[in-house]
Amino acid sequence: MPTVNLTVNGKAVSANVEARTLLVNLIREQLGLTGTHVGCDTSQCGACVVHVDGKSVKACTMLAVQANGSKVTTIEGLANGDKLHPMQEAFREHHGLQCGFCTPGMVMSAVCLAKGHPNLTEKEVREGLEGNICRCTGYHNIVQAVLAGAKAMGG
Amino acid sequence: MAPNDVGSTGIGASVRRREDRRFLTGRGTYTDDINRPNQTYAWILRSPHAHAAIKSIDTTAAKGAPGVVAVFTGAELGKFGMPCGWLVTGKNNTPMVEPKHPALAEGKVRHVGDPVAVVIAETKSQARDAAEKINVDYAPLPAIMDMKAALKGGGTPVHDAAASNLCFDWELGDKAAVGAAFTKAAHVTKLDLVNNRLVPNAMEPRAAIGDFDRATGEHTLYTTSQNPHVIRLLMGAFVLGIPEHKLRVVAPDVGGGFGSKIYHYAEEAIVTWAAKEIGRPVKWTAERSEAFISDAHGRDHITHVELAMDKDGKFLALRCETLANMGAYLSTFAPCIPTYLHGTLLAGNYATPAIHTNVKAVFTNTVPVDAYRGAGRPEATFQIERLIDKAARELKMDPAELRRRNFIKPSQFPYQTPVALVYDTGNYDATLDQVLKLSDAAGYEKRKAESKARGKLRGRGLASYIEACGIAPSNVVGSLGARAGLYEAATVRVNPTGNVTVFTGSHSHGQGHETTFAQVVSDMLGIPMDQVEISHGDTNRVPFGMGTYGSRSLAVGGTAIVKAIDKIVAKGKKIAAHMLEAAEADIEFKNGKFQVAGTDKSKAFGEIALAAYVPHKYPLDTVEPGLDETAFYDPKNFTFPAGAYVCEVEVDPETGVVEVQSFATADDFGKIVNPMIVEGQVHGGLVQGIGQALLETCVYDKDGQLQSGSYMDYTMPRADDVPSFKVAHSVTACTHNPLGVKGCGEAGAIGAPPTVINAIIDALSEFGVTHIDMPATPNRVWKAIQDAKAGRH
Numbered sequence: 001m002p003t004v005n006l007t008v009n010g011k012a013v014s015a016n017v018e019a020r021t022l023l024v025n026l027i028r029e030q031l032g033l034t035g036t037h038v039g040c041d042t043s044q045c046g047a048c049v050v051h052v053d054g055k056s057v058k059a060c061t062m063l064a065v066q067a068n069g070s071k072v073t074t075i076e077g078l079a080n081g082d083k084l085h086p087m088q089e090a091f092r093e094h095h096g097l098q099c100g101f102c103t104p105g106m107v108m109s110a111v112c113l114a115k116g117h118p119n120l121t122e123k124e125v126r127e128g129l130e131g132n133i134c135r136c137t138g139y140h141n142i143v144q145a146v147l148a149g150a151k152a153m154g155g
Numbered sequence: 156m157a158p159n160d161v162g163s164t165g166i167g168a169s170v171r172r173r174e175d176r177r178f179l180t181g182r183g184t185y186t187d188d189i190n191r192p193n194q195t196y197a198w199i200l201r202s203p204h205a206h207a208a209i210k211s212i213d214t215t216a217a218k219g220a221p222g223v224v225a226v227f228t229g230a231e232l233g234k235f236g237m238p239c240g241w242l243v244t245g246k247n248n249t250p251m252v253e254p255k256h257p258a259l260a261e262g263k264v265r266h267v268g269d270p271v272a273v274v275i276a277e278t279k280s281q282a283r284d285a286a287e288k289i290n291v292d293y294a295p296l297p298a299i300m301d302m303k304a305a306l307k308g309g310g311t312p313v314h315d316a317a318a319s320n321l322c323f324d325w326e327l328g329d330k331a332a333v334g335a336a337f338t339k340a341a342h343v344t345k346l347d348l349v350n351n352r353l354v355p356n357a358m359e360p361r362a363a364i365g366d367f368d369r370a371t372g373e374h375t376l377y378t379t380s381q382n383p384h385v386i387r388l389l390m391g392a393f394v395l396g397i398p399e400h401k402l403r404v405v406a407p408d409v410g411g412g413f414g415s416k417i418y419h420y421a422e423e424a425i426v427t428w429a430a431k432e433i434g435r436p437v438k439w440t441a442e443r444s445e446a447f448i449s450d451a452h453g454r455d456h457i458t459h460v461e462l463a464m465d466k467d468g469k470f471l472a473l474r475c476e477t478l479a480n481m482g483a484y485l486s487t488f489a490p491c492i493p494t495y496l497h498g499t500l501l502a503g504n505y506a507t508p509a510i511h512t513n514v515k516a517v518f519t520n521t522v523p524v525d526a527y528r529g530a531g532r533p534e535a536t537f538q539i540e541r542l543i544d545k546a547a548r549e550l551k552m553d554p555a556e557l558r559r560r561n562f563i564k565p566s567q568f569p570y571q572t573p574v575a576l577v578y579d580t581g582n583y584d585a586t587l588d589q590v591l592k593l594s595d596a597a598g599y600e601k602r603k604a605e606s607k608a609r610g611k612l613r614g615r616g617l618a619s620y621i622e623a624c625g626i627a628p629s630n631v632v633g634s635l636g637a638r639a640g641l642y643e644a645a646t647v648r649v650n651p652t653g654n655v656t657v658f659t660g661s662h663s664h665g666q667g668h669e670t671t672f673a674q675v676v677s678d679m680l681g682i683p684m685d686q687v688e689i690s691h692g693d694t695n696r697v698p699f700g701m702g703t704y705g706s707r708s709l710a711v712g713g714t715a716i717v718k719a720i721d722k723i724v725a726k727g728k729k730i731a732a733h734m735l736e737a738a739e740a741d742i743e744f745k746n747g748k749f750q751v752a753g754t755d756k757s758k759a760f761g762e763i764a765l766a767a768y769v770p771h772k773y774p775l776d777t778v779e780p781g782l783d784e785t786a787f788y789d790p791k792n793f794t795f796p797a798g799a800y801v802c803e804v805e806v807d808p809e810t811g812v813v814e815v816q817s818f819a820t821a822d823d824f825g826k827i828v829n830p831m832i833v834e835g836q837v838h839g840g841l842v843q844g845i846g847q848a849l850l851e852t853c854v855y856d857k858d859g860q861l862q863s864g865s866y867m868d869y870t871m872p873r874a875d876d877v878p879s880f881k882v883a884h885s886v887t888a889c890t891h892n893p894l895g896v897k898g899c900g901e902a903g904a905i906g907a908p909p910t911v912i913n914a915i916i917d918a919l920s921e922f923g924v925t926h927i928d929m930p931a932t933p934n935r936v937w938k939a940i941q942d943a944k945a946g947r948h
C-alpha cells in the first residue's frame with residue numbers, strides 16, 4: 001500500500017492507503033476528521049470541499065496519493081482556536097445553515113471565493129457557489145452570509 | 156405571554172442558533188461519523204431489474220472473497236416484513252391491499268434498487284467487491300410503469316394480491332351534491348394535471364449502524380431518522396420482535412429529512428439483526444446513487460379536476476379524480492398521503508360548498524412513494540390554485556379578485572369544510588393584501604414593458620395555500636386507519652442548581668429546536684437561555700416521542716414542553732407556599748420568581764429547585780422531592796397555516812428558459828418564536844417548490860430504469876437557479892395550543908409550485924398557452940410556444 005505524507009490543519013501526517021483511496025476517505029476514515037462530508041458519488045454536491053494548497057478542492061475527486069506533499073485544510077482547521085473564522089461567523093450571524101450537512105463544504109468554498117474579493121456581488125456569489133448543493137436553506141441566507149463574510153475577511 | 160427579563164432571547168426574538176457552532180467547526184455528529192469498536196461494513200446488493208423473478212442466488216464466491224464476514228439473502232431476512240403504518244379503507248369498506256414487503260427480496264424483485272442480499276466485510280470496499288461476486292439468476296418480467304395501463308391489469312401484476320395493481324379506491328365528499336351543483340353551474344373549468352415525482356434528496360445520505368451488547372442483551376441502532384421512537388416501535392414490535400427495553404435507537408445529528416427519513420427502512424432492520432448474528436457492529440451508509448433508488452420518493456399524482464361556478468364566479472362545487480403512485484411496496488405512511496393529507500385539503504382557502512374526490516392508489520415497479528415536504532398538501536394546492544387561475548382567465552377576471560370572492564372570511568371561523576376538516580382560524584384576505592403590496596403589484600406593467608424591451612416575456616403568478624399541520628387528534632386519526640398515536644412527549648428536568656434539561660420527542664434535522672425550544676423554556680421559566688439544554692434523538696434518554704414531520708414540532712412537541720413546564724410551575728408554587736408560609740393560591744410565578752401576590756416576599760426559581768432536591772424546609776407530607784415533570788400532549792385539532800405567494804418570471808421565447816425574477820410571500824404561521832428560523836424554513840421550502848416547478852423530476856424509462864438517478868441527471872436547484880426572497884408574516888393565533896403557533900416547515904414547498912406555473916402561463920398567455928406540466932423545462936416551454944403558434948393545442 002502506498003504511503004502518503006501531507007500536512008493537515010498544520011500537522012504533519014503520514015498514512016498507508018489503498019491506491020484507490022480518495023482524499024475524502026483518508027480525511028474522514030483514517031484521520032478521523034469527520035467534518036468533511038460526502039453527499040454524492042458524482043462530484044456534484046460540494047459537501048466534501050477542503051483546501052489543498054490554498055485552493056478549494058472537492059476531496060471526493062482527488063486520490064489520497066495525489067495529495068502527497070500538499071497542505072490540506074479542512075473545516076476543523078479553519079477557526080483560530082475558539083475564535084471562528086469570519087466566514088464561519090457570518091454563516092452563524094446570517095443563519096446560513098440548517099441541518100449543517102452542506103455547511104463545511106459551503107464554508108470552505110465560500111472562503112476561497114471571497115479571498116481577494118471583499119466586494120462580491122450577489123450574482124458572483126450565486127455563480128461561485130454553483131458547485132455546492134444545499135437542500136435546506138434555499139440559498140438566500142447563504143448568499144447573505146457569504147457577502148458579509150467576504151467583507152469581514154477584507155479580501 | 157408577558158415579556159420578561161429574558162426578552163432579548165425570549166419568544167419572538169431572532170436568537171442566533173446554538174447548534175451552529177458545532178456544525179460550522181465540523182464537530183457535528185452524523186450517523187456516518189460514528190464508528191463502533193470492531194465494526195464491520197455492509198454493502199447491499201440491489202436489483203438491476205424493475206420486475207423479475209429470482210430463479211436462484213449463488214453466494215459461494217462472495218462468501219469466500221477477502222475480508223467477508225457474512226452474506227445474507229432473502230433466505231435469512233425475507234421472513235421479516237416492513238410494516239405499513241396506515242390502513243386506508245376504500246369504497247364499500249374495502250381495505251387496501253397490503254402486500255408483504257420483505258427486508259430482502261423473496262423470490263421476486265419489484266423495483267430497480269430492491270435489496271436482494273447483504274454482504275458484511277472488514278472494509279466497505281471489500282463488502283462492495285464481494286457483492287459483485289454474487290450470482291443472481293433473474294427471469295425479467297415486463298415492468299408495470301404507467302398507472303393508467305397498470306389499472307387495466309394483464310401481464311404479471313406487481314403483487315399477486317392485486318391483479319389490477321390497485322391498492323385502494325377511496326373517496327371523500329358528497330358526490331350527489333357535487334353532481335347537482337355542476338348541473339346548475341354557469342361556468343365549469345377543467346384541468347388535467349401531473350404532479351411530478353420527486354426525490355427528497357436530503358444532503359446527508361441515509362446510514363445505519365447496528366450494535367449488540369452480549370452482556371446486557373441490548374440492541375442499539377444508530378440511524379438517520381426523523382423519529383427514533385417510531386423506528387424503535389416499528390422495528391422492535393413489528394419486524395424483529397425485540398422488546399423496547401432491549402432496543403435503543405439513536406438518531407444523532409441528521410442532515411435533513413424532508414419526510415424521507417420518517418420511514419422504517421429495511422437497512423435499519425438488516426444491520427440490527429446482523430449485528431447480533433455475527434456478534435460485531437455493522438455499519439451501512441448509502442451512496443447517493445443508492446439513495447436515488449432506495450429512499451422513498453414523493454408526489455407522483457395524475458389528476459383530473461373540475462370547478463363549477465355561478466355567473467359571478469362564486470364556487471359551487473369541486474370534483475377531482477386522482478391516480479396516486481404507491482411504487483412497488485407500501486412505505487410507512489404512503490397510503491395516508493393521497494387520502495387524509497390530500498383529499499381533506501381540497502377546500503383550500505375557499506368556501507366551496509360541495510367537494511368530492513376519488514383517489515385510486517396504484518402499485519408500479521418503481522421505488523415506493525411516501526411523504527415529501529408537504530406530503531399531499533402540495534398536490535391539493537397545485538390542483539386548486541392552477542384551476543382557479545385557469546378559471547380566472549376564462550372568466551376574464553383578476554385572479555386575486557376571484558380568490559377574494561371565494562375566500563373563507565374571518566367571521567366564518569371555525570369553518571367546517573365539506574371534506575372533514577374544521578379550520579380554527581385564519582385571515583386569507585390579509586395575507587393576499589400583504590403579498591400584493593410586498594410584490595409591488597402596482598409596478599408590474601412597467602416591469603413587463605422593460606422585459607419586453609429586452610425581448611423577454613414577463614409573467615406574474617399568484618397562489619394561496621392552506622396547510623394542515625400537527626396531524627391529530629389520535630382518536631380521530633385512529634378511526635381513519637392510523638396505526639400510531641400522534642401526540643408528543645416532553646420531560647422538563649430541573650436540576651438542583653436551577654438549570655434545566657429538556658427531553659423532547661421532537662427531532663431536529665435542521666429545524667433549530669435546540670434554539671427555539673430553549674427560547675420557549677427560558678421565556679416561560681424566566682431563566683437565561685444558557686441554563687437550558689435541549690436533548691433529543693435517543694430513546695434511552697427521551698421518554699417517548701413521535702418525532703418531527705408535517706410541521707408539527709412546535710405546535711405539538713413545543714406544547715408538550717409547555718405542559719410539562721406548567722406542571723413544574725404548579726409544583727414550584729406548592730414548594731414556595733410552604734417556604735414563604737403563604738397560601739398556595741396566593742403564589743404567583745413571574746419573571747423567574749415565585750412571589751406572594753401583593754407582597755415583596757418571593758423565592759427565585761433556583762431556590763425552589765434547590766429546595767426540591769435538598770428538602771429540609773419542605774412540605775414532605777404533601778409534596779414529593781425533586782422537580783422533574785413529563786407531559787404527553789395530544790392536540791385537539793390540526794393547525795392551519797395559510798398564506799399567499801406572488802412570483803414574477805421572465806421567459807425567453809427563443810430558448811424557453813424561465814428565470815424567476817422575484818418571489819414574495821405572506822404567511823400566517825400563527826405566533827412566531829424565532830422569526831429568523833421561520834424565514835429560513837420558508838426560503839428552503841420555496842426552493843424545493845421552485846425546484847419541483849422548474850427543474851426536478853424522476854424519469855423512468857419503460858423498462859423501469861431510473862434515468863434521473865444521480866446529480867448528473869436529476870436537476871437539484873443550485874444557488875444560481877433562484878432569486879432572493881421577500882418574506883412577510885401576518886398573525887392569527889392558533890386557537891387550541893397555548894403558544895398560538897401553527898407550523899412553518901412545509902409552506903414554501905406547498906405554495907411555490909402553482910405560483911411559478913401560474914406566472915409562466917401568464918407570460919405565455921399571449922400565445923394562448925393554458926397549461927404546462929412540471930417541471931417547466933426550457934424544452935417544454937419552448938415546445939408549448941411552438942405548438943401554440945402552430946395552433947396545436
Ligand code: FES
Pocket residue numbers: 037038039040041042043044045046047048049058059060061
Ligand atoms: S461528495 Fe459530492 S462533490 Fe464530493
Ligand code: FES
Pocket residue numbers: 096097098099100101102103133134135136137358410411665
Ligand atoms: S444546511 Fe442542510 S443541506 Fe445545507
